[in-house]
Amino acid sequence: MIRFCRICRGWHDLAEAWPTGCLGHFAKGRGCEAPDSPQIIRDIDPYQAVGGDVANGGKPPKIGGRRQHREFLKRNNYVEVGNETLRPQKPDYGPEVTEREVRQVYERLRDSR
Numbered sequence: 001m002i003r004f005c006r007i008c009r010g011w012h013d014l015a016e017a018w019p020t021g022c023l024g025h026f027a028k029g030r031g032c033e034a035p036d037s038p039q040i041i042r043d044i045d046p047y048q049a050v051g052g053d054v055a056n057g058g059k060p061p062k063i064g065g066r067r068q069h070r071e072f073l074k075r076n077n078y079v080e081v082g083n084e085t086l087r088p089q090k091p092d093y094g095p096e097v098t099e100r101e102v103r104q105v106y107e108r109l110r111d112s113r
């Protein structure tokens with residue numbers, strides 16, 4: 001039985017000892033990747049900030065990259081959100097229905113039992 005080796009991109013016979021230089025094949029996770037392969041993290045897309053920037057006279061700047069984004073947050077004491085737990089919102093009955101109407105309907109239903 002032969003098995004594909006992710007280190008040397010070749011095939012090894014499992015009946016024979018796995019080559020020492022290819023032992024990384026069995027490493028967990030990303031250890032299988034060739035060690036010299038560069039890890040590329042894509043930069044964030046440019047965006048128009050919503051919050052003002054102290055370094056920009058309080059005007060929202062255009063953010064061009066990850067580093068700019070980080071520095072912008074830092075110097076303005078902004079905190080990136082997105083991982084916080086969401087609290088349930090109060091029910092929104094829309095602009096048409098007032099709280100009084102809701103209560104009236106509730107009382108009508110309760111009294112009609």
Ligand SMILES: [Zn+2]
Nearest residue numbers: 005007008022
């Ligand atoms: Zn190999």
